[in-house]
Amino acid sequence: MSSAGAVFACPSFAQTASKPQVLKASVADVQLLPEGYGQTSIWGYEGSTPGPEIRVVKGARVQRTLLNEVPDPTSVHWHGIRIDNAMDGVSGLTQAAVKTGDTFEYDFVAPDAGTFWYHAHNRSYEQVARGLSGPLIVEEPEAIDIDREEVLVLDDWLINPETSQIDSDFEAGGDKSHGGRIGNYITTNGKYNLTLSARKNERYRLRLINASNARILPLQLEGFDGWIVALDGMPLTTPKPVTETIVLAPAQRIDLIVDVTAEVGETAHVQRLDRSDVASQVAFDVKSSAATSKRGTPKPLTPNETPTVDLSSAKPFVLKMEGGAMSGLRSATLGGVKRSMGEIVEAGQFWAFNGAADGMDGPPLAELSQGEHARIMIKNETSFAHAMHLHGMHFNEVNPDGTLGLLRDTTLVERGEEREIAFVADNPGKWLFHCHMLAHAASGMTTRILVS
Known part of the structure; x- marks a missing residue:
């Protein structure tokens, strides 16, 4: 299985070291828009968007020292992780916001395997919109039957195309009182036209994360047979075949097992349904064949230990x-x-x-x-x-x-x-x-x- 971190332009952090690694929130200029446009000033973890993938095995310890170098107090929320309240990262509730130039130590055990993410939680309507988010992947102890895995962070941005900069009106009453801040530019892993190579009958695990401020993403598969195996990090008892549109709300995640059914020379897609058309969110160019036949329905993932409600x-x-x-x-x-x-x-x-x-x-x-x-x-x-x-x-x-x-x-x-x-x-x-x-x-x- 290849590392999903390879999709990102930035390196993944390794598992727990003896000394907590620094997770720096900083201002950076990146080529967010297509070539021909100027660079965009973002706030990103380690200067990238999305931030570096943090990947550990279920039960492992996560230690990060947040270093704040953005011009606004901030904190980090570990979204979906069932951890001690003091580590939840909510400014004004579980901790004080970390001032510019200061640090904060996050230290917790990841109790559940699944697809999670981390993001700013002080003035998050601005800080997440500027780019302060990243994936947090907790692996199952046992291997699953796939050939490859891809982590796909879906996001949208409100950009002024003339300046290439993020629209700075984060207090817009129209956004607050209507559907929220909806962007005019949609990316996957910080790219507008992400294209990956693929092989026919290859089996992937796709980890999809909706990191947008407010956009609800209706998605479809083209050139794949797919099954939903987990939602928000929690496995389904039985994989559910993807036969209709998948709706991914802001902050939600979905894990798919997919088999490439597109022919060699064709392109498979994770498609986004816009109001009037269908657009490719991620394209998979099928360059060769991995096998002569498909594998059939995948086995369910091992469930996490959660209490049952009466x-x-x-x-x-x-x-x-x-x-x-x-x-x-x-x-x-x-x-x-x-x-x-x-x-x-x-x-x-x-x-x-x-x-x-x-x-x-x-x-x-x-x-x-x-x-x-x-x-x-x-x-x-x-x-x-x-x-x-x-x-x-x-x-x-x-x-x-x-x-x-x-x-x-x-x-x-x-x-x-x-x-x-x-x-x-x-x-x-x-x-x-x-x-x-x-x-x-x-x-x-x-x-x-x-x-x-």
């Missing part, structure tokens, strides 16, 4: 989403005082959870004891979709028939939809629960779950 005893909660453009929200509390929507907007807030627009400073959604079971009914009463992410724990989506569904850390709730999730509060600490349309999170769509 829905009958789970404590119920409701999270009502309100606000944004076209919602009709007239008032909400801010700072404990009921205010008009105009006053809320003037304060830079556009959304409310359960009638409160305070965001992280508002009342917690739930206070639970360690080991307690909980279920949350999310009611999206807004005009936009929201990708809700729970820190510190994975949850099951609850099926309409009341059974436990997919295990995830980020769920997409469409406008007007209701979605119930359930989890065991087995990780003590203060955990964010927020929309990963990052402009939404910054303007009211953030709450906390406290586990004592």
Whole structure:
């Protein structure tokens, strides 16, 4: 199996060393746009976008010293990793933001095999949009039956084509109150036209990560037979054949096992469905043949050890989403005082959870004891979709028939939809629960779950 790190222009970090390795957040000029355009100034880990791949084996220790060289305090959130609360990297909740020139030591064990990622978590609606994110891959101890693996970090950027620079209006009210900051330039691993070589009947593992601020990515396979084997780092009990469009919301990940079915001389694609056409997100040029026949359905990945929710005893909660453009929200509390929507907007807030627009400073959604079971009914009463992410724990989506569904850390709730999730509060600490349309999170769509 070839290393997915080879896809990146930057080197991968090796596994745990005796001295923590430095993970430097810095300003860099990169050729993000096609040749012929000028370079773009980004904020990147180790000066690259995406940042360097961090890859360890399940159960291994991850040690990184964040060195902040960007002109804004920052922190690192290890998205999807079930770790100690002090290592979660949420500025203002689990740690103080790291000032320019300062450092912070992250040290944790990666308990689950899967596809995860890391990204800035102070003013993330700006810092992630500038490039501060990267993949975190936790390998299974046992080998799986593939020929090759590719880590594909999908992202979008809001770029001024005349200057080649990232649009600096990160406080745009239109982004906060509508669908979020949607870019006009889409990349994979920092490239707009990523093309890889392939062989017919070769079997790949594709690890897809949606690192965009707000863009929902509908994807299809062309020239591949594929199976979904994991979502948000958690394996499916049975691989699911890819027979329809895959929807990847911001912050979500999906692991695919695919067999190349395109003929030699043809091109296979991971395709992106735009509003009016289909575009190639990643192209695979089939240059030769690896075998005369396909292998058939892959075996399921080994599941991670997660607690099972007892829905009958789970404590119920409701999270009502309100606000944004076209919602009709007239008032909400801010700072404990009921205010008009105009006053809320003037304060830079556009959304409310359960009638409160305070965001992280508002009342917690739930206070639970360690080991307690909980279920949350999310009611999206807004005009936009929201990708809700729970820190510190994975949850099951609850099926309409009341059974436990997919295990995830980020769920997409469409406008007007209701979605119930359930989890065991087995990780003590203060955990964010927020929309990963990052402009939404910054303007009211953030709450906390406290586990004592």
